[in-house]
Amino acid sequence: MEPGGRRRQQQQQRRLQELRREATQYYQDHRVPQRMEEALNALFPQRPADLYGELANYFSKFSKAPVICKLVGRKVLDGVGQPTLEVEIYCTVKNYEKRICSTVMSSHSQIPENALPETTEADEKERNDSVNTAVEWVNESLNMMLRGLKPTDQCKVDKILGEYFTKKVEEKKEVQKQEEEEEEEATLALTSCTPSATSLPGKKKSAKPGKKVAVAERPIPPAEPAESVLRGSVAIGGTSLAVAKAGAAVSRIPLYLHIALLKCDQDSLKEMTLPLPMVTLLNCEKISPAKLRLVKEVMLIPPVQLSLKQPSSQVADSKKGRAHNTGKKAPLKGKYEILTGTFKSPDEMVDVYVELINKFPFIIALIDPLRKEDRQQWSNICCALGSKCYLIAEDAATYISKLKTDQNINVPMCSGVVLKYINETKVSDLIEVTGLLDGQRHITILGSPDGESSDDSLVDLAVGLGARFIKLGGLSRGERVTKYNRLLAIEEELAKNRTLREANLEFIAFAEESQPEKQLSDVLPPPKQDSLPPQLSQPALQVHSLPAQHADLGHPN
Template identity: 75%
Template sequence: MEAGGRRQQEERRRLRELRQEAVEYYRGHRVQQRVEDALNALFPLRPADLYGELANYFSKFSKAPVICRLVGRKVLDGVGQPTLEVEVYCTVKNYEKKICSIVMSSHSQIPENPLSETTEADEKERNDSVNTAVEWVNESLNTMFKNLKPTDQCEVDKMLGEYFSKKVEEKKEIQKQQEEVAEATLTLTSCTPSATALPGEKKTAKPGKKVAVAERRIPPAEPWESVLCGSLAIGGTSLAIAKAAATISHIPLYLHIALLKHDQDSPKEMTLPLPMVTLLNCEKILPAKLKLVKEVMLIPPVQLSLKQGIERVLDIQKEVMRLLEPPGKTTSPQLADSKKGRAHNTGKKALPQALKRISHLGCLITGCDNLEQPLLLMQTACNNLGLELGTDMYLAINCAAHELMDYVKGKYEILTGTFKSPEEMVDIYVELINKFPFIIALIDPLRKEDRQQWSNICYALGSKCYLIAEDAATYISKLKIDQNINIPMCSGVVLKYINQTKVSDLIELTGLLDGQRHITILGSPDRESSDDSLVDLAVGLGARFIKLGGLSRGERVTKYNRLLAIEEELAKNGTLREANLKFIAFAEESQPEKQLSDVPPPPKPEPSPPQLCPPALQVRSLPAQLPANNTLT
């Protein structure tokens, strides 16, 4: 009986527990359902989406991403030469993740007719520089930036600058030791006098023999600044980390650059740089006679969208290619006859020589016999399409005058056998712009050493066209001197992101240029890569123009495509602002400290009636001595 009673009690206890579990289950199910109903009412999302939103919310309180690894790699650029690629890996939510990569461009120029010995030496130097850069990135810089936030660009560039300065001092010390060893060796081997001339020693001229001397004394060329082997690692790491910061912040690189420039104040509107599209590369080697023009570039008017401007440039390029076809395949069209600068048929010299090949700049290569030929070719092509230069399209000329100087004669060789002094060059440009007012930019019309002539040409033409210095701005490290710009007086400069250039350097320098009312042009070097970060830099920095080469070759076209994508994005967001270009009237520079040159301005000329400019430029006709802001629309 006792055993039966205990069994009944155990059954009743088990039954109570089952009832309690059932109640708890039912109660919990109802509570869970009520919670889900409330969350669905507050957040009309699926549970998976809701959990994702909550995860994103709480991730804001997690540790910020930091750099865990840098990888340097040797890759090929657009002309098949070695260059540097930098990859950035960050620790994101405790996982290593590749964020981005960039490919650097080289500083070296591509000569038109190089010697085999020079080419071999350049290739060896380039290989050594890239190999050293890869070593720096994978070893020293990789260790240096570990656990550093990629968003701290100022600290990154400061550390890069200190590292580069250290490498420069090490190089100087090695050179000093080598010079001491060479001097000691020379002392030991020169105990007895020798009749043989030492290397570099000038031989005495024989009596009666004519010695070639300079016809006039000109400022000597500034010494070429040597490039430290491995310097690509500095610029590559700085830009790669900036791109990584933009990626982590989920914003495009151009906006990240703009925030850095404006102290994190997001710009309400942004202006796209106008493209300087290279259409012709006028080779300077025989049988071509013209040496003064290196590039002929097209600049679309600002009232067109970038897409419309590129399409118009492509139409003109196709027409130019048709005009340059060999005789027999096409009939020779009548030359341009426009209101602005009439062109007359001059027979065989009317058009340049036939098209030969595509330049590494992505444009057509042709030879010319005189200065007017490429300009008349542009007029003819535009007129055949129903377009007018000065209204529907503008021209820019890259003179590359530093390549023309004959230091024996002390003059520029503008045509084969035709030499002009620096003073005569100014007169040539004044006559050129007066005859062809649709030319709104001259790049490197003079050597950077001819500062007096830069001043003269700025006072003569500054209110009619842009006078741009490119060769003088090759090395950004030399441009910043005591909050001033160490270049001749000019309208603006072409900046290139090469070697040890850092993102902070560009931001600081463009800020100085903006403060001195001078324009910034971001330029693409000869040895370009397929990386399109240059376009984001130009947009973020607020550059007035961008010089990318022609509309051929993948490494060039990639950048134009990126520019088109940015235009579409800004237009979609409603933040695209139309460009408003103004020429610089240098007569306004009344105070010497505002001038970019240490050369005093020339005496003011006699007051003369204002020259008329094309209606498309919408220039207010003001007396020459009064300030003028000429607006290009």
């Protein structure tokens, strides 16, 4: 080679080295984009337009991890046409703003079906105002507070959300306290100006003794007051779930795996179990109005051996039913109305369920067989039927944030609880509560709220948290079918990766002596479990818990 050609070759090599150094510097401080293009073109002379080759992939590891740059909240409609919240997450990925994901929260209503029109109208107005407040929280306060955080740092995000929610609760208490003080001052001023008003209390006192006697005659505690919901609280749950979805997206893993990794370490995730779906077959309130009050729904649970894709005809011959509270009053005090005009005492209700399970052994679950306040009978029914079926509390477990008390689960003695992702619930709350449930040998069921959306994140949550069942309702609406299809997709993916483990149904033998005043972890005997009876290894039907409605106490919620 001529000296001139050798010099040119050396110069090209030196130039190439300089370009490589400058390219590295670009990915470290983003200052030389033009030189980066020159470096890639020099390294790929055959493909000068290919700026995303091996060198680009190599340098991408020097880029910053994605961080949240913007939250967008908007009001949308859920599956039943009620307003609810959608939260979008935008992240800065390789110096560019990119929309990562969105989530639509399900709405939940405490208004009974037979509520007065004015009550329903007030609830709709409150729901609309709550969603508007939630949209404001997301677009303003939460947008600023979470900016710059990694979407994979779920614990830190949920801590900030929890602190913000606590602050809002305290602000509401202060406002209420001030309003009460102003109202009290106004009442005192009115009383001082009206002398005849002083005689009224004396007249009322004579009527109080009779009322006290009536209260004392009630055999079980009155219904617990409905939990108050802070206006705008759905912004907390919606943002937490949206961040979890964004964390899974930037990690390039499915949401269910991201949730599972948040709950436990990598080594314990060699295999995963799918939750068994509870599919509603019959709604007894619509089929037989004002007649059958013991059973609200009959639900099908496929046997553990069958794939979710196998035809439903294979499980049609043996069905497991379940019954649920109807919320209707009976005219007699202290008794449950199981049929129109047929009443049973709390003690007799246990005998009713024992007879039902003995007659229909394919019933493997009862959901809310008794009022949540009737803890003594919950203890009795668990001792009588705990080794034969699951006794599940749903009404008692609506608010996840209320379940945690001193590392215990504050529900009646039961086999498990139905959890619903609503309002201020955070992903970290679900992980903590299900961890406590696992430690106390409860089973976890994730259920859809009343106003469910088409967002299928609930299925990923159920799989990632290791729920035993998922309660989605019947295959009758698009938002439900979407969730069932997601469950099928996850089953196919786990089977393909050979990480699908067959579910195991085992019932708990509870202690014979009931101690309702203590937490469940205090009264359960040493771990002793009875395997599923042989006949239940075949297709079976599940029964939703029977309607526990106390006659004179109104709706159990």
